[in-house]
Each structure stands twice: as structure tokens, then as C-alpha cells.
Amino acid sequence: MRMNVGGQDRSYTVVVSREEDGRYSACIPALNDVASFGDTLPEALRMVEEAATLYLETIRDMGQPIPPDPEGIEFA
Numbered sequence: 001m002r003m004n005v006g007g008q009d010r011s012y013t014v015v016v017s018r019e020e021d022g023r024y025s026a027c028i029p030a031l032n033d034v035a036s037f038g039d040t041l042p043e044a045l046r047m048v049e050e051a052a053t054l055y056l057e058t059i060r061d062m063g064q065p066i067p068p069d070p071e072g073i074e075f076a
Helices: 040-060
Strands: 002-005 009-010 017-019 024-028 033-038
Touching: 002 040, 017 040, 024 040, 033 040
Parallel strands: none
Antiparallel strands: 002 009, 017 024, 024 033
């Protein structure tokens, strides 16, 4: 998922699962496991993006660094 955080473009891995009840869950491990649910996949993605935006705004306002996505880091 691509997001603009404080004027910087960031990309985060989103883990999506289909639950037993047919709904979808979406989680962003790099952001302290920010998660949300939705009745449809687009709804779950929209909801987790909203949750991630609020989380990132909060940590930025607290003066904490914006975390990178370790999934996107390549090790040599």
C-alpha cells in the first residue's frame, strides 16, 4: 500500500486474509500490526488505510520516527 506521510511517499506491505465468516481482514505488520476488517476486499483495504493514516499521524505528532516497511528492505 502506498501512502504519503508528511510529504514523503511510503510503501507498506498489507497482509490480507479471508475470515471464516466471509469477511476480510487486512493488517500492516510494519505499523505495529495496524489492522481492520471489511465485508469486501476493497472495504477492508480502505479501512486499513484509514487506520494506518491515523496511526502514522499520531506517531508523527508525538515526535516519533515513521517506521519503514522491513518487507521492502533487501538484504545482501
